[in-house]
Amino acid sequence: MAEPYAIEVKDVSMHFNMNKEKLENLKEYFIKFMKRDLRYEKFAALEDISFQIAKGDVFGIVGLNGSGKSTLLKVISGILKPTTGSVITRGQIAPLIELGAGFDMELTARENIFLNGSVLGYSKKYMQERFDQIVEFSEMQDFLDTPMKNYSSGMVARVGFAIATMTIPDILIVDEILAVGDFRFQEKCENRIREMLEGDTTVLIVSHSIDQIERLCKHCLWLEHGHIKMIGETEEVCNAYKKG
C-alpha cells in the first residue's frame, strides 16, 4: 500500500469579494438590493491549485507579495474555507500563521501561555507539564508576570514559537515567523524545526528568505498571482525564482 500523503490539495480556488464600497450597513444594503446593484467584483487569490506533500517532507512556498502564499496556508490549516476544491490533511496541525495568535496583550505571559495553549486545543494539565519547557525555550523567565503589551515584538514571537513547537505535531505550518527574532533565536528556531524533521513531521514553510528555504526545504512551490508557476526540487525552483 502506498504511503498516503500528509497534505493533498485538490483544485483549490479561493475567491474574495472585492466590493468597492464595503456594505456593512443595513440601509445601504437594502437600497442596493432594491436597485439590484449588489455587484461584487470577484478576486481570485488562488486559482485551481493542486499538489500533494508527502509525509516527512519539508516543503517551501515562495512568491512575490500578494501572490497568495498566506492564503494557501490558511486554506490548508482550515482557517479559510476554499470557494471550490478541497484539502485533505492527515495528522495534527500546528499552524504558525502568526505567532501568538490569541495572545491578549493585557494579560501576563504566564496567563497567555495557558490561554494560547487552549486556543491550540491543549488541556490545562498538558500545559502545566510543559510550562517550564516553554519558559526555558523562550528565555522569558524574568518577564513572566509582565503584561505582554510591554514586550518587544521579538519577545512576543519567542513565547509564541515556544508554545507552538512545544510538542512535535504531525504537520507544522510556518508563515514568515522566523523573521522577527534576533539571529541567535532564529538559529534556535531552525534547529527546533530540524529536530522535528528527524521525527516524521511534515513541514510547510513560507519565507521571503530564499537562503532559509534552500537550507531547510526539499521541495518547493512557486506561486504567482494565485497560480502555480513551478513546483519541484528546491534548487531548480529557487534558481528559476531568483532569475525572476
Add this chain to the structure above:
Amino acid sequence: MALKNILITFRRYCPLLWNLASRDFTLKYRRSFLGIAWSILNPLLMMLVLTQVFGLLLKIQVENFPVYYIVGSSMWTFFSEATNLSMSSIMGASTLIKKVYVPKYIFPLEKCLFALENFIFSLIAVVIVMLFQRFVPPATALLFFIPVLYCFVFSVGIGLILSALAVFFRDVVHLYSIVLTIWMYITPIIYPIEVVQDSALIYGIIQCNPMYYYVGYFRDLLMYNTIPDLRFNLICIAFSLGALALGLLVFKKTQDKFILHI
C-alpha cells in the same frame, strides 16, 4: 458520527471556553478598585433609585417591591448582558479567527458563560436586599437554577443569531440596543403584570415575550413559594430550544463567511 465529532471538538476546546471566560473576568476587575463589589453595588444602586421613583408613580402597590424589582431585574440584566456581549463576540475575536482554526461558536457561548458568572455574583445583591427587607425566601428558592438554565439556553440562541448578523451588518448593534430597551419595557420588571391587564393588546404582547416567563418563573420560586406547572415549563422550554435551534441554524449557515467580513 458527525455528532460524535462535534462533541470531541467541543471537549477539546472546553479549556479555551474556560480560559476566555476567566480572562474576561480578570480583565474586568484587574484595574478597578472595588473589583467584584461593582457586580453587587451596581444592581443595588439601580434598585434604590428605581424603587424610590416607581414606588411613588405606581398606583398598584406591590408587596416587597424592592425584592420584586431586584429579582426580576437580575434575570433581565443577565439576558441583556449575555446577548449584548455575544453580539460583538465574533468581531472582537477577529484577530484570532483570522489566524487559528477555532470553532467559532465558542465566542458567543463564552460571553454567555461570562454573563452567567456575573449573574451569580449579582445574586449576592438579591440576598442583601432580602436581608434588608427581612424577607425570608421560601424553600422553592432552591430550584432557582431551572429558570436560569432556560434563560441561559435562550440567550445562547439569541446570541448566536446576533453575533452572526453583526458580522455582516454592523448596524445590528445599534438596532439591538433599541430593541433591548423596548423589550425591557414589555417585560414586567419594574411593574406588576396587573398594571397592564386593562389593555388587551399590551397584555397579549407580554404573553408572547419569553422573558416574561423566565422572570415570572424566577419570582415564583424566589418569592411566592410556587413551582410553575407543566404547561408553563413547556412554554419556557419551547422558547429556549426554539431560539437555540434557530441560532445554530443561522450560525452554521453563515460561519464560513465570517472571515471574509471581519
